[in-house]
Amino acid sequence: MEDCLATLRFSDDGLTDGLEEAMRYSLLAGGKRVRPVLALATARALGREATEVLPIAAAIELIHTYSLIHDDLPAMDDDDLRRGRPTCHKKFGEDVAILAGDALYAEAFRLVLTRQQAEPAHLRDALAHLAGATGVNGMVGGQWLDVAARDVDLRELHALKTGRLIAASIESVLLLSGRDAEPWQPYCSELGVLFQIVDDILDVTGTDAALGKHPGSDERHGKRTYVSEFGLGGARTMARVSHGKARAALAAAAPDGAPELSQITDFIFTRSS
Amino acid sequence: MEDCLATLRFSDDGLTDGLEEAMRYSLLAGGKRVRPVLALATARALGREATEVLPIAAAIELIHTYSLIHDDLPAMDDDDLRRGRPTCHKKFGEDVAILAGDALYAEAFRLVLTRQQAEPAHLRDALAHLAGATGVNGMVGGQWLDVAARDVDLRELHALKTGRLIAASIESVLLLSGRDAEPWQPYCSELGVLFQIVDDILDVTGTDAALGKHPGSDERHGKRTYVSEFGLGGARTMARVSHGKARAALAAAAPDGAPELSQITDFIFTRSS
Known part of the structure; x- marks a missing residue:
């Protein structure tokens, strides 16, 4: 995945290469690449073949990177560092960071x-799903719930802010392949x-390097998290229950097995970074 | 067009209706609707039939509105008023305005x-063109050239910042209809x-109400414009020459005539608001 992302160029004639530089700075800053994987x-x-869906996999990482750049802005979370490096707006200025996103x-x-x-009809369905997952009823809507600090259920907030793009990483490939995404929905949302x-x-x-941000960053921002709501022990129990549900839902969606998705599901549960 | 835009709703379940409110505030603030028209x-x-392309026409106005909201942000042009009303970030806060865009x-x-x-294949081609016209080599790239204030030709800057979405308003409908956009390119870019x-x-x-912003706004921002570069008389001559070129290019693209496009071309030249 890293190789694929590193080869991406956006400026056709070099006129806007400075904008491309800011985009690539954030895109190639590392990370687990959970969504494209x-x-x-x-x-x-x-x-x-995995290579057959590389463009849409890379596109999803571009979208994730855009959301991080905008989330880090002074008007949002106001973060100076991400993955141990200056955030996009610290490095290139706020105007360029907004435009890079x-x-x-x-x-x-x-x-x-x-x-x-x-x-073409499958491409349309996959992209329609991706647009929905990243708009008002998805990622951007979830970020709005977060900053508007309304009295909203934590699961509902995160289902939009994080959950829908994670789910769309799977669902968009199902739709692109002409498959029904419906049986996979319980797995995707639980993941x-x-x-x-x-x-x-x-x-x-976690640690700064592993997390890609300061430890306790959410806490410092006064954000509501699973830990702030249910305590560390409570959150760990919830993670264990959720992992079991996700594994069961995956088994139901893919009765013949899906070893790589099983592994990633386990990784998401056990990862220490 | 106003009726169509006014009926648009974005939040599926009301959870993010506050975000939708900010989007609609800017979308329904009036304007000439040149692009969808x-x-x-x-x-x-x-x-x-014009009604057959209402969704893509409306979508282009949504994109134009998003660009205005982001251009007005404190980190960009820092404008307090647009069309005589508080800009989106003045009304809803900077965080909400970024997300509304x-x-x-x-x-x-x-x-x-x-x-x-x-x-579906035509839809793909039309949307690919629209994405290109609004990305690094189009609208956002042009805005970057503007804020990065590089030594760039004024025509080149505006060809990206404004020209590509104006052109795409025509080209995307050609592609959507399975037509070759190439013969129309000279007209679209001249327009x-x-x-x-x-x-x-x-x-x-102009006046504040007509322009939708303070008169002399670009001048105050120290922006390079056709007037600042060539004087008012020079710019007026250039407009006259450009209008003639656009009319000739339209006649070449549509030998059987395109009365409505001719009228809009004249309106863009003669409008006083």
Whole structure:
């Protein structure tokens, strides 16, 4: 995945290479690449080659990177560091960071629309799902719930903010392959829940380098997390229950087995970074 | 067009209705709707009903609105007023305004992907063009050239920042209809140039209500405009030349005539607001 992301160029004629530099600075800052890895593993679970879905897998990581850049902005979480390096706006200025995020989202769609091989009708369905998962009823809506600090259920907030893009990493590949995503929905949404619970635990117990942000960052921001709501022990119990549910839902969705998705599900539960 | 835009809702279950409120505040603030009107007129020039392309026409106005919200942000142009009303961030806060812009772009794609009737392959081509016109090599790239204040040709800057979305309002409907956009390219790009020259003239000569921003706003921001570079007389001459070129290019692209597009071309030249 790293090789694929590293080869991506966005500026056609070099005129906007400075904008591309800011986009690539954040895109290539490392990270676990959970979302594209899920997309590739889904292709394999369907008997396809992982390489066949590289464009949409990369596009999902572009979208994730855009969300991190905008979340870090002074008007949002106001974070100076991410993965031990200055955040995009600290490095390039706030104006360039806003535009780098905007551009990553546009280029994610362009990448899929120009490079992803698929039946056009399936491509449309996959992209419609991805647009929905990242708009008002998905990622951006969840971020709005977070900053607007309304009296909203924590699971509901994270289902939108984090869960829908995690789920879409799997669902968009199913749709792209002309498959019904419905039987996979319980697995996809549970995986999003599991990911967020573990993320909240790691915010308290993890290290800066591993987390990609300051430990206790969410706590410092006064954010409501699974740990702040249920305590560290409570959150760990919830993670264990969620992991079991996710494994069971995966077994129901893929009765013939999906070894790579099983492994990633376990990794999301047990990861210490 | 106003009726169509006014009926748009984005939040599926009301959970994120506050975000939708900020989006609709900016979307329904008026304006000339030049881009969607161009899209509808293009459909008619191809012998289609204008109503057949309403979703993509509306989506282009959503994208234009998103660009205005982000351009107005404190880190960008730092404008307090637009069309005589507080800008989105003045009304809802900077965090909500950033997210309202982000969400408008996502919902624009969702709108086309879920509501626009077309051959799936044509839909893909139209959207690929729209993504390209609004990404690194289009609108966002042009805005970056503007804020990064590099030594770039003014025409090149505006070709990206304004011109590509104006052009895409026509080109995306051609592609959606399975037509070759190539013969229309000279008209589309000249129309973008004409629009920007007149915009720069109106920034100096127009009124607040007509312009939708303070008169002299670009001047105050120290921006390079056609007027600042060539003087008011020079800019007016350039507008006249550009209008003639656009009319000739339209006649070449549509030898059987395209009365509505001709009218809009004239309106863009002669408008006083």
